[in-house]
Amino acid sequence: MSPIGVDEWVARSGDRRQQHSGPLGALSRAYARVNWWQRLLVLAALGVAFGQIGANGFQQIVAFNSVLYAILAVGLNIVVGWAGLLDLGYIAFFGIGAYGYAMFSSHALGSLLTMTGGAELPTIAAVPIVLVFAGLVGMVIGLISLRLGGDYLAIVTLFFGLAFFEFVNNVDQTNLGGNNGIIALLPWHGFGGEIRSTIGYYYVVLIILILLMAALHLLNESRTGRAWRAVRDDELAAEVMTVPVNAVKVMAFSFGAMVAALAGTVFAAQQGNVFPTNFQSPILILIYACLVLGGVGSIGGAVLGGLAVTIVQQMLGSPTDEGYLFYGIILLALFWKVRPWQYLAATLAAIVGFGFAAHAIAGAISRSAIAGPTGSVGWIGSALRHWVVVPVNGETYGNILFVVVVCALIGIIRLRGIVRLVAVVPTIYFAACCWESRLSVDPAITAEIMIGGILVVMMAVRPHGILGTRRVEIV
Amino acid sequence: MQIFIQTLVNGLTTGSLYALIALGYTMVYGVLKLLNFAHGDLFMVGAFIGYFAIGWFGGPTALTIPVPLLVIIMLVIASLGVGGLGVAIERFAYRPLRNAPRIAPLITALGISFVLENAVLLFFGGLTRYYNTPAFIPFSISIHIDGVSIGIVNIIIFAGSIILMLGLTALVNRTVLGKSMRAVASDREAAEMLGINVDRTIAMTFFIGSALAGAAGVMYGLYANQVANLIGFLAGLKAFTAAVVGGIGSIPGAMIGGMFIGLCESFSLSYISTRYGDLFVFAILIAVMLVRPTGIFGQAPLQKV
């Protein structure tokens, strides 16, 4: 390597400017020095370690689900992030995997085949068959998509996802169970043992995830990965540069389908049953939120997004934990964004003071205005009782506050400097009141709104996600 | 024969609704090259606004104003409300993404659709709300042909849609705003350089398209008698199919496509099976996409290599 000359120093100034300063910069530089497979080993070790600590049932389910969705996000990343194809029917492949496994591991196929007990294949046979089938379906969808540009592709695949749901819900009730699904599935078994516990399936998906990450990283660095990414960047140029664009697109669909199907088989086995409602649009949007948040085009991003979004969504389902989540995120955002520390302290003090003042005023006006129950339980609830304004019938109040907070947030984006900080104070207080009176009462819906919000906000603010790299596109 | 005419009537009615929604899709696609997934949910919001409007005026059984006035007020309020919502969505969600890669606004639209569906769920719960139309619009007022009844609601919807579509055609072809819309749809940069206020034109396009969807929502409520937070999803998809079949970006295409899809769905429900109606529409879409991707009236975009 020749010593760096002036030209190179100038040429690299852009890279230097992009690097972070301070502890985050040191961290990212250290991260870059480590090999990819070393990072993977660390991740695997962390995963195993987590499995060893005594987690309760709920935490085990959360862990299993987050790794499962990480796998789904990684698979989606192949189609959307690398090949640049907007596949909105991805959920159907997840469903094909789950239903396929269900059909081969239960009594469901009894009437179709002459075997009276249905086809109960050993896992080592069932899973590969399902994967191959999913890959073929992926190819067919890919072939159909060849004619379509980005927008049409999205709609056609969306329809395909819908058609899958309609199919398993309405068609062939005897074999597919209709909306009662297929139950009593065999767990994953083989070599004399079987996996029945959630923690067992956690290890299964962890192993799958680690192997998948390694395999896909190697694939991405190879000619196939370059071909996909070239197709995403400029399809026409790729075609004239020896890349068989159509074959590459079909291959991307196929690979993504197989990954989703694999996740589907584990999902079905862990749950012990499959229902059509497991594969509807909200789940698809959840997977997209995982990928978009974590970083489209990055394996690590997909995993991070999968873990983060699922953990958040599941935490919102638990009344004791949701308060930690909500207030934790707000505090985190404040600590991250408000600098220097004097401003931060002032803002926090202002929020607290504003709240008590509002509470006192509301209480003076009407006793029932503050008599309602807070949504948060435990010590958070009791601490906030005298701070938030929650009327007795808080539903409509909460709804109106929700709209107010959304509008306020939009307004805050347009403001700058001190004015923005001043506006943030009441906004956060109203958000807390809204949370206590309405959102924490219906956390499932709140979770869904949050997920939709992730898509909207990320695309506007940081389209490449947390771990993705900024892209340049010629539009 | 009876069944045939009844099916025809139903098909034209739902077809009118699909046409109105499809118009919004096609207009927005024309100016922004964006498929607004959230459009169907705007339809749903319109239906809800209509529902509450009935309540504001005394409820289905005790109306404080005459029925024709109520219907007109419902349509107006829903159109304005949903139109405004559409403009707000465009302003805050889509405008920052004007020059972003194509995938970004599509994902944003997906997110907004989801947020709208769940926000309505949060505010109003998941229970289906009933317009209770027969209570104030007597279904017995209808034209009878050969034992087939064409209810007054069908006539309202069909006639109303035709009026709105004629109005829209006049707007697009005869007014300056219409010309601006066509210019922006053709080449946004050039339009801007020629002094057309592109932001305002796009906002107006969204307003009109969303207003049409809102009106369609009210009409749907009157016709089907019930509204729930997920009606927008499926209606939106079918209306989108209509827009594509007719040629996305083409206004007459959306109208014809809407009628076509409505009739197809109606006939497949009558003569094939009630369970496969949606799948049938899906099959039509695939067929059109494979055979003539640009639709009936659409034009393939020219790309300079």
Place this chain on the structure above:
Amino acid sequence: MAPLLELDSVRLAFGGLRALHDLDLYVNEHEIVSVIGPNGAGKSTVFNVVTGIYRPGGDIRFDGKSIVGRRPHKITNLGIARTFQSLRLFLNMTVKENVKTATYGTTHATPIESMLRLPRARREAREVDARAEDVLSFFGERLQGYRFDQPAYSLSYANRRRLEIARAMATGARLLLLDEPAAGMNPNETHEITELIGRLRDERGYTILVIEHDMHVVEGISDRVIALDHGEKLTEGSFHEVANHPDVVEAYLGRNPEALQQ
């Protein structure tokens, strides 16, 4: 010796617009031929038709075999590579990756082999890497060293043009179609490009068909010049013959108004 590339009565129309009208053209091996003509003459369309982006009427033969109707990536594999008038790099990929992508057609490792790092995949990866470095070294120090891993969007305009040519070279083609390689370059860079094109033929044995507007470049490199207008060939020959041909002068400068009045 049969020409390497032969266009035989090629016709192409976009609706009512005739882009190419019974065009006959040939390029011999190791020749450098320039195509000139006013804007809209159909020059880029010739490239598009040869590389299979559009399907024309008539016949196009490369190395004796007809290539009309084949898919573009197959045509490139046969030995024809091009650059684009408006650059079409893979902007989000690194310099080296841009070049390596073009080797897809000459490598055969399947995804499974790549994932498991089987011998063929590893061997091909080494070969592809060596080929990329070899091709990039042709351009001197400009696309070497630290540049390998820089994303293509960070390159200067002139470097992007060079990278496009490098990418075309990496396909293993014998015939290069360069679409306005000197567009937007200052005199220094233009001179460099002129030398580069000559070196491409002398050192690496390429046959080159160039579209160019800059007459200095055309004069400096061409064995033969073909002039097009309105999709038809006006004339061909040496630079001097073509530049002074009355039809060519008229196409570029218009007819002499005094001559019109007579």
